[in-house]
Amino acid sequence: MKKTQHLRTAFFSRRRVPDCPVYDLHGHMGPVYGLHINRESAAQADAVLKRNGVRLLVFCHHAALLCPDIGNAANIVAVRAFPERLRAYCGINPNYPDQIEKDLTSFDRYPDVYVGFKFHASFHAIPITDARYEPAWALADERGLPILLHTWGNDPQCGYTVIRQVAERYHRAPILLGHSCHGAWDEAIRLVKDFPNVYLELCAVMDERGILERFVEELGSTRIVFGTDYPWFSHHYYIGAVLGSGIGDEDCRNIFYRNAKRILGK
Numbered sequence: 001m002k003k004t005q006h007l008r009t010a011f012f013s014r015r016r017v018p019d020c021p022v023y024d025l026h027g028h029m030g031p032v033y034g035l036h037i038n039r040e041s042a043a044q045a046d047a048v049l050k051r052n053g054v055r056l057l058v059f060c061h062h063a064a065l066l067c068p069d070i071g072n073a074a075n076i077v078a079v080r081a082f083p084e085r086l087r088a089y090c091g092i093n094p095n096y097p098d099q100i101e102k103d104l105t106s107f108d109r110y111p112d113v114y115v116g117f118k119f120h121a122s123f124h125a126i127p128i129t130d131a132r133y134e135p136a137w138a139l140a141d142e143r144g145l146p147i148l149l150h151t152w153g154n155d156p157q158c159g160y161t162v163i164r165q166v167a168e169r170y171h172r173a174p175i176l177l178g179h180s181c182h183g184a185w186d187e188a189i190r191l192v193k194d195f196p197n198v199y200l201e202l203c204a205v206m207d208e209r210g211i212l213e214r215f216v217e218e219l220g221s222t223r224i225v226f227g228t229d230y231p232w233f234s235h236h237y238y239i240g241a242v243l244g245s246g247i248g249d250e251d252c253r254n255i256f257y258r259n260a261k262r263i264l265g266k
């Protein structure tokens with residue numbers, strides 16, 4: 001089948017295309033120490049999403065990852081203030097196992113907020129294979145909930161070697177490789193081929209020309225999801241980079257919304 005690229009023209013002339021919604025499965029919120037983040041509040045995020053035609057942002061508030069005294073409360077407040085376009089990953093900080101226990105015990109009180117979990121193992125300097133993450137892995141796997149991992153190369157905390165070890169243990173939870181093991185593209189492709197529940201996420205991938213095209217050529221487009229790390233990076237850039245890569249309309253649709261809707265059970 002010949003690939004068409006009508007979507008590119010439609011987006012470039014109208015900025016958003018109603019029959020091609022965008023689901024951003026990798027976002028954040030709130031301030032971060034050491035740098036200025038533009039548009040850090042939930043209200044600002046909601047306005048940006050609306051303007052850019054982003055149907056849903058699934059995020060993990062920086063506080064949930066970096067401020068154990070606040071933890072996931074910040075996720076809950078943000079989603080409940082803007083439920084139309086926001087959902088959250090329950091952030092897991094393995095340095096605070098007591099907090100993990102509380103978050104998992106109360107998880108079912110927030111079906112309107114949480115879609116799954118986020119692990120940022122390099123922030124926390126504890127590999128994703130560590131026993132402290134296990135209760136969250138087990139709950140996600142039992143229910144088929146996605147876990148978004150920050151992944152990078154062969155980082156000892158979150159690189160392809162430890163990803164392979166967890167993928168061998170958990171077969172039901174969609175494992176979303178945030179940044180697709182950045183730089184270790186061959187190994188990322190191998191993981192998707194070997195494990196049917198592993199997905200590649202595109203944030204930071206687009207800084208290297210030709211990688212998305214290679215992913216699609218080797219894997220098709222049903223195991224690739226769209227993400228931006230918003231508000232770290234912009235939707236304009238990432239949507240444009242996917243459309244400009246030269247992949248076909250059907251692949252863009254899989255990446256922008258079809259795969260995400262399937263993962264989220266919508």
Ligand SMILES: [Zn+2]
Pocket residue numbers: 026027028150178229
């Ligand atoms: Zn992130």
